[in-house]
Amino acid sequence: MSACMATITGLPGPHEGTHRLIAADEWLHPSEQLGRNSTQFSILEHAKWLCEMAPTYWSTTPATLSAVISVIKLKGLTAPRISQIMTMAHVVEPALRERARKVFGGASIRDRYSCEEVGPIAFQCPESDDYYHVAVANVIVEIVDDAGMPTTEGTSGNVLVTGLHQWASPAIRYDLGDIATGHSHCPGCGATVPALSKLLGRKYFLVNEGSGSVRHVRLLAEHWLACGPVREHRVVQTGLQSFRIEVVMDHAMTPSEGLAMQAMLKRVVGSEFTFGLMQLEAISWPAGAKRQEFVGLVP
Incomplete structure (x- = not known):
């Protein structure tokens, strides 16, 4: 069909x-x-x-x-x-x-880059996978540093959005918790429209390494499926050296699957951390469409 x-x-x-x-x-x-x-x-x-x-x-x-x-x-x-x-x-x-x-x-x-609060924020450049054109008819986007000051051209920072059509409940310079790089025009196609690149996503996907530095981590489905029949997962940083690992599986986790997950997490996230595995019948996801599958400590 x-x-x-x-x-x-x-x-x-x-x-x-x-x-x-x-x-x-x-x-x-x-x-x-x-x-x-x-x-x-x-x-x-x-x-x-x-x-x-x-x-x-x-x-x-x-x-x-x-x-x-x-x-x-x-x-x-x-x-x-x-x-x-x-x-x-x-x-x-x-x-x-x-x-x-x-x-x-x-x-x-x-x-497309969007959020529930204001809707569409930016759309992928038609000529490049690396850049996104800001939806200027719907939103104003600012990239600022941790002090709230505008970053220089091509420098990463925090994403602030102001919705242009939310009359009942305005979103003005709303901090999404995302990190991106701003451009005055699109380097991918030359369009004279504000553009974004290096969309790292929510700051909660950053591992706090305890020394004032952070590192972005991405755990893919194949990482988990190589360890066992994992249907859902969530990794939560509970301390500077520790994580809670929540998984939903098709059967009771075997000792070999647990060891495989520990080894995978040490390899992908970091060997200096400890990981506490928890098998659940269902993960209590927060309301909303976005699932925070990796939750780090906010710097």
């Missing part, structure tokens, strides 16, 4: 059957979409459904995309040929773009 557009996100909400048919909208999407709730099914079920539907376009989060790719490769599924994958809600790593191209027959990722 072939579909034009499929979505696997937190919206739509829970539904009956394998997916929900979303009617065409002349302003938002001119054709019908197959909408599937991301939390209602396992990653393996998502992967099998995607292979069966074989959509031309797919909208999802980078975390779900990475996990589906890993499962398709591990289970030997026949991946569909997808033209374009539209992502939101998390940082897109260059390695994920390459994996998507290889697995889905040359699929390109078109990412």
Whole structure:
């Protein structure tokens, strides 16, 4: 079966059957979409459904995309040929773009940077994977240092946003907790529009190393799946030298799987830290579409 557009996100909400048919909208999407709730099914079920539907376009989060790719490769599924994958809600790593191209027959990722408070913030440059054009009709973006002062051109800093259409509850110089680099124009295509690059995402994805320095960490789905059938995970830094590791698995964690996770975390996060493993039936995620799968100590 072939579909034009499929979505696997937190919206739509829970539904009956394998997916929900979303009617065409002349302003938002001119054709019908197959909408599937991301939390209602396992990653393996998502992967099998995607292979069966074989959509031309797919909208999802980078975390779900990475996990589906890993499962398709591990289970030997026949991946569909997808033209374009539209992502939101998390940082897109260059390695994920390459994996998507290889697995889905040359699929390109078109990412957008947004938040629940103001909506779209920036859209990926049409000629470069490295830069994002600020949605100037919707938001004002400032990049500032820790003292709240504007950073120089091409320097990373904290992202502040001012929404231009939130009349009832204005968001003015709202600190998203994100880190990015600002540009007066787009170096990728030359467009004379403010641009962003090096979107590291939430500061909570930074490991506090205790010496005043921080380090960005990215744990991918394949890191976990190489250790065991991990369906969900959350890594929480509870102290300068310690982390709490929450995992949801398809069966009770075996001693060898626990040792594999410890070794993986020592390798990816740091050998100087201790990791306390906790297997849960479900992780208590905060309300909202974004899942903070790595929560570090705020510097």
